Amino acid sequence: MLTNLNTIFSQHPDYAIAAFNIFGYEDAAAVVAAAEELKEPVILMANRDAVVHMPLPVLGKIMTHLAEQASVPVCVHLDHSTSFDTIREAIEAGFTSVMFDGSQLPMEENIAITKQVVDYAHPLGISVEGEIGSVGYSDPSIQAKTVFTEPEDALFFAESTKVDCLAVSIGTVHRMEQQAANLQFDRLKEIRDKVSVPLVIHGSTGVADSDLTKLSQSGAMKINIGTSLRMAFGKTLRKAMEENPNAYDRIKLFQEPMKAVCQTAKMKMQTLQYK
DSSP states (O other), X not given: OEEOHHHHHHHOTTSOEEEEEOOSHHHHHHHHHHHHHHTOOEEEEEOHHHHHHSOHHHHHHHHXXXXXXXXXXXXXXXXXXXXXXXXXXXXXXXXXXXXXXXXXXXXXXXHHHHHHHHHXXXXXXXXXXXXXXXXXXXXXXXXXXXXXXXXXXXXXXXXXXXXXXXXXXXXXXXXXXXSOOXXXXXXXXXXXXXXXXXXXXXXXXXXXXXXXXXXXXXXXXXXXXXXXXXXXXXXXXXXXXXXXXXXXXXXXXXHHHHHHHHHHHHHHHHHHOOO
């Protein structure tokens, strides 16, 4: 069933919900299958790479159709958008949640544009995520430095924008392939004690499974994971092609990678459900 972030958060307030980056039908279907097997909600996300690769109306139809047919709550979320026009296009394409990423902007500008998004999205029943502080990237070609979130800034931003959830920077790094992130749980607690809106952790592939569980126990409500699924799909596809060098039918070649994505998604979701 297609829903927004607020509904999922209200129905499942005791542990974090996994949010997975999606690049097409294959991984979207695999993630929904994982959620249905576990009978748990899930968030399908389209990041900037996905939006560049596939038009939002096409990607939106794939994701929202799967969400509507699912037996569990599924939110369809636009991740890391820096454009109001792209956000509007995503909402028109059926997305039920959007993120404006103003983390590289001065505080005043980040607040102003995020508030503009909130004012547009909320009357339409669309959830809005903002970000204060900045989660960097392991990829040196992406110019986004890490800036840890200050608790007072998080409070001011949340109260000024009225976002539905807030992404914070406590030590994670986007696109890490090894689980080597050094998390600042004391900083997370300080933010959690001040801010009432649900908190979001980006770049969680680089987080050890035990720390994923601890994040869920410590008040994080949305955990973003992308690289883990890409690695599962890509490595399994490479193996399938090496074992079948004359194969060319991508539908057949995609079967094992889809199973690998499903298993990886299930494992990550289970690490968050400490209940």
